[in-house]
Amino acid sequence: MAITIEKRDERLLAALQKDGRATNQQLAEEAGMSTSACWRRVQALEESGVIVGYSALVNREKAGFAMAAILHVSLERHDTKYVEEFVARVTARAEVLECFATTGDADYHLRVVVRDMKAYNAFLDDFIFRLPGIRHVRSNVILKEIKSGMALPFSPGTTSAGHGPGPRRKGSAAS
Incomplete structure (x- = not known):
């Protein structure tokens, strides 16, 4: 609909x-x-699918996931077989919070969270580096999250905390 x-x-x-x-x-x-x-x-x-679900926002560090990284992944080949397998395997992994197909120097960008460096190394060695068709992987370890959120900017120019000009109510002077 x-x-x-x-x-x-x-x-x-x-x-x-x-x-x-x-x-x-x-x-x-x-x-x-x-x-x-x-x-x-x-x-x-x-x-209609505009609202796709409801969930709790969890502080990853307080929940024991001390490490986060952005992986920039380039594929050797873009055959349907390799792309579909990459997408299926990456989306099935709980450590991968987000996966984006992008333009630029990498084909995919993944946001990954793990408990520590040992777990990150195992994730790379046992999973990422074993995926067929991978040409190159570059990692950026996240040192500090400055801003992390999922809310869409329905009121551009407002701050995330809701300060600034917000939604107007019916009957307000600017309606």
Whole structure:
């Protein structure tokens, strides 16, 4: 089902991104909608695939994953067989949080988390370097996460903490 994202949807999605556990009443207030309209719209956004799920944000270091890295992977060949196998095997690995097919000096960029350097070395030796069709792998170990998030910028120019010009409520002077 195709859906057109309207301003009220952006306000609703921004509120959900800020607090995925917000009640329908809280979401309705944030989006400037009635609770019944809000509930129906959330259902429509879920059914259309705009909202794909809900999850908890976990501090990786406090959860025991002390090391993170970005891997830049280049393939020797781009035959469908090699690409499909690479994608299938990489997406099946829990250590790989994100995988992007990109332009530029590498074909794929992977964000990987592991418990320590020993685990990272094992991940490379036992998995990455054994994948067929790999030409080159370059690693950048993440020393410090400056900003990490998943929220889409429905209100560009605002800060991540929600400061600055935020979503406008129905009936405000600028509506």
